[in-house]
Amino acid sequence: MAITLRDVAARAGVSxxxxxxxxxxxxxxxxxxxxxxxxAVAELGxxxxxxxxxxxxxKTQLFALLLTDITNPFWTTIARGVEDAAMExxxxxILCNTDEDLAKEARYLDLLLRKRIDGMVIAPTVESxxxxxxxxxxxxxxxxxxxxxxxxxxxxxRGDSKSGAYDMTTHLLSTGYRRIxxxxxxxxxxxxxxxVAGYTEALADAGIPADSHLVLxxxxxxxxxxxxxxxxxxxxxxxxxxxxxxxxxxxGVLEAxxxxxxxxxxxxxxxxxxxxxQFSAGKFLTTAMQPAREIGRxxxxxxxxRLADPKRDVQDIVLPTELVIRxxxxxxxxxxxxxxxxxxRSVRPGA
Amino acid sequence: MAITLRDVAARAGVSxxxxxxxxxxxxxxxxxxxxxxxxAVAELGxxxxxxxxxxxxxKTQLFALLLTDITNPFWTTIARGVEDAAMExxxxxILCNTDEDLAKEARYLDLLLRKRIDGMVIAPTVESxxxxxxxxxxxxxxxxxxxxxxxxxxxxxRGDSKSGAYDMTTHLLSTGYRRIxxxxxxxxxxxxxxxVAGYTEALADAGIPADSHLVLxxxxxxxxxxxxxxxxxxxxxxxxxxxxxxxxxxxGVLEAxxxxxxxxxxxxxxxxxxxxxQFSAGKFLTTAMQPAREIGRxxxxxxxxRLADPKRDVQDIVLPTELVIRxxxxxxxxxxxxxxxxxxRSVRPGA
DNA sequence: CTAGGATATGAGAACGATAACATGTTATCG
DNA sequence: CGATAACATGTTATCGTTCTCATATCCTAG
Numbered sequence: 194m195a196i197t198l199r200d201v202a203a204r205a206g207v208s209x210x211x212x213x214x215x216x217x218x219x220x221x222x223x224x225x226x227x228x229x230x231x232x233a234v235a236e237l238g239x240x241x242x243x244x245x246x247x248x249x250x251x252k253t254q255l256f257a258l259l260l261t262d263i264t265n266p267f268w269t270t271i272a273r274g275v276e277d278a279a280m281e282x283x284x285x286x287i288l289c290n291t292d293e294d295l296a297k298e299a300r301y302l303d304l305l306l307r308k309r310i311d312g313m314v315i316a317p318t319v320e321s322x323x324x325x326x327x328x329x330x331x332x333x334x335x336x337x338x339x340x341x342x343x344x345x346x347x348x349x350x351r352g353d354s355k356s357g358a359y360d361m362t363t364h365l366l367s368t369g370y371r372r373i374x375x376x377x378x379x380x381x382x383x384x385x386x387x388x389v390a391g392y393t394e395a396l397a398d399a400g401i402p403a404d405s406h407l408v409l410x411x412x413x414x415x416x417x418x419x420x421x422x423x424x425x426x427x428x429x430x431x432x433x434x435x436x437x438x439x440x441x442x443x444x445g446v447l448e449a450x451x452x453x454x455x456x457x458x459x460x461x462x463x464x465x466x467x468x469x470x471q472f473s474a475g476k477f478l479t480t481a482m483q484p485a486r487e488i489g490r491x492x493x494x495x496x497x498x499r500l501a502d503p504k505r506d507v508q509d510i511v512l513p514t515e516l517v518i519r520x521x522x523x524x525x526x527x528x529x530x531x532x533x534x535x536x537x538r539s540v541r542p543g544a
Numbered sequence: 545m546a547i548t549l550r551d552v553a554a555r556a557g558v559s560x561x562x563x564x565x566x567x568x569x570x571x572x573x574x575x576x577x578x579x580x581x582x583x584a585v586a587e588l589g590x591x592x593x594x595x596x597x598x599x600x601x602x603k604t605q606l607f608a609l610l611l612t613d614i615t616n617p618f619w620t621t622i623a624r625g626v627e628d629a630a631m632e633x634x635x636x637x638i639l640c641n642t643d644e645d646l647a648k649e650a651r652y653l654d655l656l657l658r659k660r661i662d663g664m665v666i667a668p669t670v671e672s673x674x675x676x677x678x679x680x681x682x683x684x685x686x687x688x689x690x691x692x693x694x695x696x697x698x699x700x701x702r703g704d705s706k707s708g709a710y711d712m713t714t715h716l717l718s719t720g721y722r723r724i725x726x727x728x729x730x731x732x733x734x735x736x737x738x739x740v741a742g743y744t745e746a747l748a749d750a751g752i753p754a755d756s757h758l759v760l761x762x763x764x765x766x767x768x769x770x771x772x773x774x775x776x777x778x779x780x781x782x783x784x785x786x787x788x789x790x791x792x793x794x795x796g797v798l799e800a801x802x803x804x805x806x807x808x809x810x811x812x813x814x815x816x817x818x819x820x821x822q823f824s825a826g827k828f829l830t831t832a833m834q835p836a837r838e839i840g841r842x843x844x845x846x847x848x849x850r851l852a853d854p855k856r857d858v859q860d861i862v863l864p865t866e867l868v869i870r871x872x873x874x875x876x877x878x879x880x881x882x883x884x885x886x887x888x889r890s891v892r893p894g895a
Numbered sequence: 896c897t898a899g900g901a902t903a904t905g906a907g908a909a910c911g912a913t914a915a916c917a918t919g920t921t922a923t924c925g
Numbered sequence: 926c927g928a929t930a931a932c933a934t935g936t937t938a939t940c941g942t943t944c945t946c947a948t949a950t951c952c953t954a955g
Contacts, residue, residue: 558935559934560935561936562933562934562935571934572932573933574933577933599940599941600939602940
């Protein structure tokens with residue numbers, strides 16, 4: 194049915210092997226022969242069969258991107274970066290949303306292993322260890338994004354959570370807030386740990402006694418953000434500012450405050466990690482923005498490097514965050530100069 | 545290196561063919577034999593090679609999703625629906641962002657044809673005709689989402705743009721607005737046409753003389769929304785409400801109004817098509833929300849149906865939109881009942 | 896002038912599965 | 926009881942490339 198390389202070979206009057214060499218620019222091909230082959234390809238409308246090629250060469254030119262939910266704009270943007278960089282290198286990307294569901298993860302892993310993907314970019318959850326071990330055993334290279342995993346040594350890219358949290362906290366302090374509530378994510382995820390560390394360090398550097406009651410750990414969900422806010426705000430001496438460890442939590446925070454009838458930032462300031470992209474109509478939330486697209490791009494580059502040299506040293510790349518100051522922090526510096534937002538590059542503290 | 549089906553066959557003491565039948569549940573296999581094979585698979589840690597399978601069976605279990613930019617939450621959500629439904633059916637999805645760039649489209653098309661994808665879900669742009677013809681010629685089934693294309697007859701899923709626009713316009717009228725500016729997308733895209741039609745019909749039904757000066761056509765971009773707003777709002781009798789044909793345009797509208805020092809909704813109401821997901825922190829914009837996730841799911845189902853029966857009649861599925869009333873339209877009905885938003889299912893007008 | 900490298904091409908096997916076909920055994924039924 | 930269907934399995938060809946190896950020509954240096 195479809196035109197094969199042999200058809201092209203016949204038409205150009207050469208062997209299949211020569212056509213293969215001509216198309217892949219591997220090995221010698223006479224100038225004239227090349228032209229005849231190119232002509233034959235065009236005339237026949239030949240499209241190489243990558244499936245056959247993959248079977249023989251054992252390379253599929255396929256990557257997978259495994260994350261919990263692409264609906265979160267942070268991950269969307271990462272996906273975009275991954276896709277761009279992969280495409281440039283001639284790879285296609287299979288998108289996988291696991292929803293932190295073990296069964297789904299397992300199904301995907303099986304699917305991807307069958308498809309013999311060349312590599313994977315993964316945002317690991319607590320449960321991912323099993324997947325990562327499996328990948329290691331089967332020699333499928335992978336890159337961790339956003340988070341590290343204790344037991345696994347692998348290439349990784351992530352935003353500088355600690356610095357971002359440090360800067361954000363410092364910004365709140367310099368605006369005048371003193372009782373800053375921290376709504377951390379799950380303690381089991383490395384980014385949570387670092388964000389709380391940055392927050393704590395900033396308080397310490399400012400000479401503010403850290404009040405452990407102001408830090409709650411939970412989940413990266415709107416629901417938990419909601420609950421945690423109700424709890425924090427009903428304390429006897431309630432916080433004057435709330436720092437959500439990610440954008441999803443922040444949504445719950447805002448909703449809870451709205452229900453409680455508290456205004457932002459007049460009654461309480463709200464800031465968070467991870468941007469909500471340009472689609473946060475109204476440009477309201479002040480955030481510690483991670484360079485998501487760049488994280489995605491770098492992840493693919495690490496993967497490509499790894500494929501080129503399986504023995505190279507493992508790299509852990511940490512990219513700087515940026516403070517995007519909008520109105521929810523109540524510092525007004527954006528409004529003073531007549532724009533909706535102001536950005537400030539993060540500089541690593543101390544270390 | 546890797547374990548093959550033949551290794552499993554050897555271990556189970558049967559032929560390769562029997563193993564194939566056992567694993568794919570195709571053809572008869574004795575209960576005992578099946579168990580021996582399952583055991584061998586487990587012991588050896590055998591993972592079938594889908595590449596080899598695809599080569600022989602001519603099915604790759606791969607779909608592609610081609611859209612302009614997944615960064616737009618509307619498309620993100622569609623992608624999510626596509627991915628979910630595909631996964632359930634055992635297909636993986638390759639994500640492709642074209643950015644309306646012809647060169648990129650061409651590169652992707654080539655890549656996907658080589659990979660012998662089983663089908664494609666595509667949000668066509670004006671330039672896509674060439675791609676669609678190519679797919680048709682090569683017998684790759686595809687489903688159009690969100691938009692139709694004149695010259696192409698194919699399965700399609702989309703939101704009910706006309707009804708959505710009709711309802712939204714009616715809502716604005718009933719709130720008291722009389723000069724509603726319409727910021728359409730490109731005239732070349734079917735959804736623009738329908739949205740303007742719904743808007744026009746609503747005005748007519750309300751007995752409001754349509755003022756053609758209040759309708760502008762342009763692009764689905766923030767920049768154009770900005771420019772168009774400046775233009776509309778500097779008219780002698782300026783609009784009291786603005787209807788953006790999609791979410792991206794709306795962002796430009798909001799920014800322009802902010803720069804002009806106009807308040808929303810006090811000075812001018814703003815509504816738009818397509819939601820900005822839950823991440824529109826503050827839940828501000830009133831929108832005609834399309835069931836994006838459902839659109840994605842249905843697209844995959846159409847594709848599967850088409851694969852099952854290539855000769856079946858072409859289907860064009862139109863899903864209802866929903867009015868999400870928040871604060872930007874100034875009707876306050878959400879606030880009266882103490883919630884951030886109120887939703888109202890669209891009912892098709894007349895037709 | 897000749898050995899060895901660069902250039903150019905081809906024959907045939909191999910990648911790992913499934914399709915097509917063949918064959919034998921066991922039930923089932925009129 | 927013989928025919929036919931259901932069950933069970935095996936052999937061989939094939940999918941469309943690329944890989945390995947073989948061969949031949951043409952230079953160029955020593």
